[in-house]
Amino acid sequence: MQQEGASSMHHPQADNMKTWNELLEGYCNDRLTPDELEAFLQEADAHQEEFAGAIHAMLVAGKMPQAGDEPLRERLWQQVLAKVRLADETGIPVRSIRWYRKTWFRVAAMVFFTGSLVAMIWLMNPTPSRKNATSGTSMAVQDAAPAHEGAILTLADGKSILLDSLPDGVIAVEGNTKVTIVNGQLAYEGSHAKNDEVSFNTMSTPKGRIYHLQLPDGTKAWLNAASSITYPTAFPGSERKVSITGEVYFEVASNARKPFLVSVGDRATVEVLGTHFNVNGYADEPVISTTLLEGSVRVMNGNNVVLKPGEMATISNAPTLSPLPIKIQNADPEAVMAWKNERFYFDNTDIPTIMRQLARWYDVEIVYEGAIPGGHFNGKPSRLLPASQMLTLIGYSGVNCRIEGKKIIVME
Numbered sequence: 001m002q003q004e005g006a007s008s009m010h011h012p013q014a015d016n017m018k019t020w021n022e023l024l025e026g027y028c029n030d031r032l033t034p035d036e037l038e039a040f041l042q043e044a045d046a047h048q049e050e051f052a053g054a055i056h057a058m059l060v061a062g063k064m065p066q067a068g069d070e071p072l073r074e075r076l077w078q079q080v081l082a083k084v085r086l087a088d089e090t091g092i093p094v095r096s097i098r099w100y101r102k103t104w105f106r107v108a109a110m111v112f113f114t115g116s117l118v119a120m121i122w123l124m125n126p127t128p129s130r131k132n133a134t135s136g137t138s139m140a141v142q143d144a145a146p147a148h149e150g151a152i153l154t155l156a157d158g159k160s161i162l163l164d165s166l167p168d169g170v171i172a173v174e175g176n177t178k179v180t181i182v183n184g185q186l187a188y189e190g191s192h193a194k195n196d197e198v199s200f201n202t203m204s205t206p207k208g209r210i211y212h213l214q215l216p217d218g219t220k221a222w223l224n225a226a227s228s229i230t231y232p233t234a235f236p237g238s239e240r241k242v243s244i245t246g247e248v249y250f251e252v253a254s255n256a257r258k259p260f261l262v263s264v265g266d267r268a269t270v271e272v273l274g275t276h277f278n279v280n281g282y283a284d285e286p287v288i289s290t291t292l293l294e295g296s297v298r299v300m301n302g303n304n305v306v307l308k309p310g311e312m313a314t315i316s317n318a319p320t321l322s323p324l325p326i327k328i329q330n331a332d333p334e335a336v337m338a339w340k341n342e343r344f345y346f347d348n349t350d351i352p353t354i355m356r357q358l359a360r361w362y363d364v365e366i367v368y369e370g371a372i373p374g375g376h377f378n379g380k381p382s383r384l385l386p387a388s389q390m391l392t393l394i395g396y397s398g399v400n401c402r403i404e405g406k407k408i409i410v411m412e
Helices: 020-028 034-046 049-060 070-090 095-114 118-124 353-360 387-395
Strands: 152-154 160-162 171-174 177-182 185-189 200-205 209-214 220-223 228-233 240-251 259-262 267-273 276-281 286-296 297-300 304-307 312-317 327-330 348-351 365-369 376-379 401-404 409-411
Touching: 020 034, 152 259, 171 185, 177 259, 200 209, 220 228, 259 276, 267 276, 286 297, 304 312, 353 365, 353 387, 353 409, 387 401
Parallel strands: 185 209, 240 259, 365 409
Antiparallel strands: 152 160, 152 200, 171 177, 177 185, 200 228, 209 220, 220 240, 228 240, 240 276, 259 267, 267 297, 276 286, 286 312, 297 304, 312 327, 348 376, 401 409
């Protein structure tokens, strides 16, 4: 049952039982006898690189559990956590515990430092539905839940409405415009007379919240955690202009006669006619980035550039009195859209950058105990993991963290 490109390892005790790949498949499906399990664990412990290569080959060949097999993926992940916790609590050098603490540590380190087994992160990460992730299931005391749907809407009169769990229906009236919740999404309905005063609303997501709304012109906007968008309740003039902070993904309703403008504070403006693009304008990130997925946009800050699909424009966030150059580079759409697709995307990413993302996503403060750890990491873990499991993954790379209340402590 040898897979193409997979290792042909055989433990002497396993020669008359099963091939390495049969042992691996049997392990994943809980079908090994005690002797076969011992052979599997010894083989994995003795041949680190071949073990990693065999798993990678089986993943590529589609012979390992994939995203659709949630119960098995969840069980494998819980097995890893249970054995790590047991070894930490007891110190008992049981072979199965030793294998997880030694072999899995090394394999996971390979994932983070080389990216050669990123697929294993997908395999081992439980990826429950957002409903399950936010349904209030009890977790360990020292933990933080991932971000969930919710936001604060500030109306023109200054009134604030918490949108986390409102039912469908009209929640406010702004002039001739009704503000409604439809299938959990904010939308605007109504018309605007020429002499009507234009009102402005602000949608903001605190840390630990994300939200999706439809603007009065039909444009759709997705807000990442710790973001905001300010917009009129109608677009009666010759342009459609909004302003944002943080990170927002737009699917702009086409209107060639009325350009759509996105202002990122006083640092940049993005002009479009009808397109899909993402703007990352967090104040604590080193650059403001605009990534075009479809259509055409112009990025302006005194200078201006026109992007093609698949390109990213970046502007330094450093304070300056004069416009800074706009740099254009090829973008990785998967990396840019990972947040919207409920994944983190770490590609040679340093710890400070990772921790800024975790702070916004889990609504926590990051505290460094001593020097900031070095190193760069790779992986694509699910954003639906509770913070404790995310920190367990990071811990496999040698960076140790703990949760204390609303803080993640990064230990030297």
